[in-house]
Amino acid sequence: MALPTPTADARAVITGASSGIGAALAADLAARGHSLIVVARRTELLEALAARLTEQHGVTVEVRGLDLSDRDARATLVDELAARPISVLCNNAGIATFGPVAGLDAGYERAQVELNAVAVHDLTLAVLPGMIERGEGAILMVGSAAGNMAIPNNATYAATKAFVNTFSESLRGELKGTGVNVTLLAPGPVRTEQPAPEDASIVDRMVPDFLWTSSEYTAKLSLDSLGRNKMRIVPGVLSKAMSLAGQYSPRAITAPIVGRFYQKLGD
């Protein structure tokens, strides 16, 4: 089953389209002829993306500048998506924090749960009835290899991505025969932009360039896999290694090792 065929009315929705993997997903979908609704807080970046994609591909791109961690703001989008023919939903927006959760800002941690997990649930439930009724639809869930593991010093992020990973792969089983595809993208590190040397994190410094996966490659592989209704996609050698280690090693052994590494990220 391929991705839904683009039509004048149908929209592909991409959350977190103002940068990184989300911007690459938007560009790839536009190149495939889909008109879009792009969502993020930085409206000026979305407007620039919309103008570029409309000029390059002749598609319609609607901008929704909103904070998806805000329940009231999100409810407006949920209502809109429930009422419109949404062909593709890419649940991509996400944030991460590092360090012991007790020392982090509680409000920001809660916003992380709202954005990474509750918004994914809300938006998916908004579009599902219409997709099932039309017998056609595609949902890309952007989880993470981090969602396979217990990660001290990245606790909220790892837990929210565990939600996304499990929700995606469970939901997929419920939709067999409906015409609605669901694919989980569960990457390890994806280099969304080349950091300046002074901004390079420990991950940037430790992982050699040839092991990094780009946003563009990740987006294309994800959308091709969504068209084939693959269960899970893990792009690149590094992601695959992290994914396997996380899925099949005892947590009692991996958690302290991974936690020490993430402590350095927190520092």
Ligand SMILES: NC(=O)c1ccc[n+]([C@@H]2O[C@H](COP(=O)([O-])OP(=O)(O)OC[C@H]3O[C@@H](n4cnc5c(N)ncnc54)[C@H](OP(=O)(O)O)[C@@H]3O)[C@@H](O)[C@H]2O)c1
């Ligand atoms: N890059 C990686 O190594 C990697 C690895 C595994 C998983 N992932 C996952 O991939 C997804 C995209 O990550 P990325 O690396 O491309 O990150 P990114 O470049 O930081 O992009 C994150 C996107 O989410 C949006 N966003 C953040 N907070 C938001 C909010 N409150 N409301 C609405 N939009 C919000 C941002 O837009 P605004 O700031 O304009 O709102 C931005 O467009 C995330 O879910 C991430 O967890 C990434």
